[in-house]
Amino acid sequence: MIDIVLLTFLVVVGIAIARVRNLLAVTMLTGIYSLLVAMLFVLLDAVDVALTEAAVGAGLLVILMLATISLTTRKEKVHATRQSIMALIVVTVTGAALIYATLDMPRFGDPQAPAHVHLSPRFTQDSPTEIGIPNMVTSVLASYRGIDTLGEAVVIFAAAVGVLLVLGTGTVRRRRDRKGEGVEEAGEKS
Amino acid sequence: MNQYIVLRVVSKLMIPVIMIFALYVQFHGEYSPGGGFQAGIVFTAAFIVYTLLFGLEAAQKAVPPVAAHILAASGVLLFIAFGYASLFLGGNFLEYKVLLPNDQAGETFGIIGIELGVGITVAAVALSLFYSFAGRERR
Structure with missing residues (x-):
């Protein structure tokens, strides 16, 4: 029951994100969307x-998007777009193919599903004695799949290096300190 | 936003709680949901709240961007150091059980160590991303 309510909200919020032109509202809706997904x-x-x-x-994504909006603009530019039949056909066919593919997937929570018969039993049975910590997600992430996690950490670091190279470090210059009170206004005008 | 006394007082109460919660998520990740990644983001949230209230300059006085960059790199290096430590002690790369005499204790020690590395990296990366977004001026 609560699943259906949450999924309905997800669809509603998703449509709203696509339709609303006020980017500030879209940012807030994205945050709501994430919270709903988290509840699911x-x-x-x-x-x-x-x-x-x-x-x-x-949290973080909404903050970064708000920062971006404060630098750019709050309204989405509306382009006059022609409705393309071709696009509709492509979207419908792809969607139908995806839905058709889900028919082959195992039932939700099926113990005989391929994902549950290969490595999962070993992890659930042996990880408490092998690693000695109760949270299996952590033992899989950090120990059995340690190199994956190392890769993730490196990817995050690399992404940060990329952003810093493009956008700069954002260091507030000390020189502006000495000017005193007028700093904020000068920043707004420039 | 420095003039809103309610916000200032409430945030001063909130920021330490957010930081403690982040540390809880970090070091209790073996028993409850959480780990380095989530803890890093939550820890940065405390700094973001501080920046929203007291301005970017005050926040950068507390943690300069350069410090965040160094921390981001050192988190990854801590992770790799654990990998090589287990390599030099006779195990495979990131095989923590050789780190301590007891297999289980070694695994737990290694996991706590690399989660700390992930946490430091994520917190520092999130903070420096926030700095670089917030530090730009409107052209």
Whole structure:
């Protein structure tokens, strides 16, 4: 029941994000979307992912988008677009193919699903004695899949290096300190 | 936003709580949901709240961007150091059980160590991203 309510909200918020032209509102809606997804993850017992989604999607991402909006503009430019039949056909065919593909997927929570018969039993049975910590997500992430996690950390670092190279470090210059009170106004006008 | 006394007082109460919660998520990640990644983001959230209230200059006086950059690199290096430590002690790369005499204790020690590395990297990266977005001026 609550699944259906959350999924309905997701669809509504998704359509709203696509339709609304006020970028500030879109940013807020994106945050709401992330929170809804996080709630769905909690319902699916994926609390680690839910925590990440809530922190990154609803927290950091919204802050960064707000910062971007404050630098650029608040309104989306509306381009006069022609409705293309071709695009509609492509979208419909792709969507139908994807839905057709889901028919082959195992039932939700099926114990015989391929994902649950290969490595999962070994992790769930042996990780408490092998690693000695109760949270299996952590033991898989940090120990069994340690090199994956190392790769993730390096990717995050590399992404930061890229952004800093493009946007600069954002260091507030000390020279402006001495000018005193007029600093804020000067910053606004320039 | 420095003149809003309610915001200032409430945020001064909130910021330490956010930081403690981040440390809880970081070091309790073996028992409850969480880990380095989530903790890093939550820890940065405290700095972002501080910046929103007291301005970018005050925040950069607390943690200069250069410090954030160095921390971002050192987190990754801490992670790699754990990998090589287990390599030199006779195991495979990132095989933590050789780090301590007891297999289980070694694994737990290694996991805490690399989670700390991930946490430091994520917190520092998120903070420097925020600095570089917030530090730009409107042209």
